[in-house]
Amino acid sequence: MDALADNALMLKVKSGDVDRLGLLFDRYHRVLYSFFYQFTSSKMVSEDLVQNVFMRILKYKHTFTGDGKFTTWMYHLARNVYADHYRRDSRLGFSDDFTTVENSLHNSYNIEEQTKKDEEIQLLQKALNQLSHDKKEVLILSRYQDLKYKEIAEILCCSEAAVKVKVFRAMQDLKNIYTQLERQEI
């Protein structure tokens, strides 16, 4: 994606040409959807959260300076949207949290048609869902959203070295959980 073009579009939105947000929506609603889906495993909730991100973009458009990348700013808003959603649902006692996600995933796959690779990926998804939120997030941003450590550092407001530590530890945990799950399957 062209960061300059993104920024130029967002600056237009900021100046009042809000229709330009449609182009940014076309570019980023899928990646945002997959970002939220990894945490919620709910299509509806993920769609709502994506919608919320774009509403916040409109609401806080005046805070966009154009100095950094648009995507960095967008992920900041996305993380806040998810944090608010998680806080609200926890308060209301909903079960849409990290530990119950795996159940919904089981239902979403047709077990009969699973190949060996599908099983591995399903196992990996389960392992990923058992990671703490921070560790899961850093892996999703790095691998799923294909962001560089430097970009993740900007989104998480920390140093690149700290991101590397998080990735390293997340991978260690993921490997351990995956190995355990593999043993249980056998």
Add this chain to the structure above:
Amino acid sequence: MMDEKYIDLVTGHLEGTLTLQQEAELQDYLEQGHIKATEIQEFKNLYCQLSDIPAPAPSPFMKADFQEMLADYKKENPQRAPKGSFFGSWLAQWSVPQVFGQMVFGVMVLALGVGIGFRLTPAKTYEKELSHLTGEVQTMREVMMLTLLKQSSATERLKAVNLTGDLETADAKVIRALLQTLNNDPNVNVRLATIEALYQHASNPAVRAGLIAAISQQDSPLVQIALADIMLSLQEKKSVGELQKLLRKKDLNQAVEAKVKQTINVLI
């Protein structure tokens, strides 16, 4: 458990951003057994597989929902015209591209400025200004012409003479310079061009007198014939004396002689 002192190498390996030197370093640690090859391979496999985890596509209604949200927002927050641009919103209403809109706006402002300028500036002042400017241009041309006439190159001098064609009036300084060129320039073409230039100012008695005086000083048959033609054209009877003087020259060209005789006969 892998030691955390290898974090940079391991994460760089996962991201694929290791330099050649770092790759070699990692290879050394693997060979020495500080990092287990199986362990880093497992890391790499899992890390790569993470991107294979499927995510369902968002529903087609999402875009419609977004459009609805945007429409609501626009309704609740009526769009203000960009700062200070009444014409901007007016043009936007007609779907005119922004750059074109800016150009049109610029032209309109310019036209308005010129209009106001004409209204506010008294006609006499405007004419005075115009006349002043014309005078300035005339002076510049004269200066350029006089400078070029002093050049050693015949082409440059020819340009200088031709410049006088653009002069509405020629002052004494220009006439003097042209007559001097007619009498002294070594190049025949320059002298012929000078005759043409002076002819345009023939209403000036000084020019006529200068042309008449030049007849007996010329040695080029082409120039002599040209001058005879001019005298004929101007019906300048005062030139008869000078033309007769020319006829008395010993080595006079026959064609010139015939032309001069014919001219004298007509003028008398």
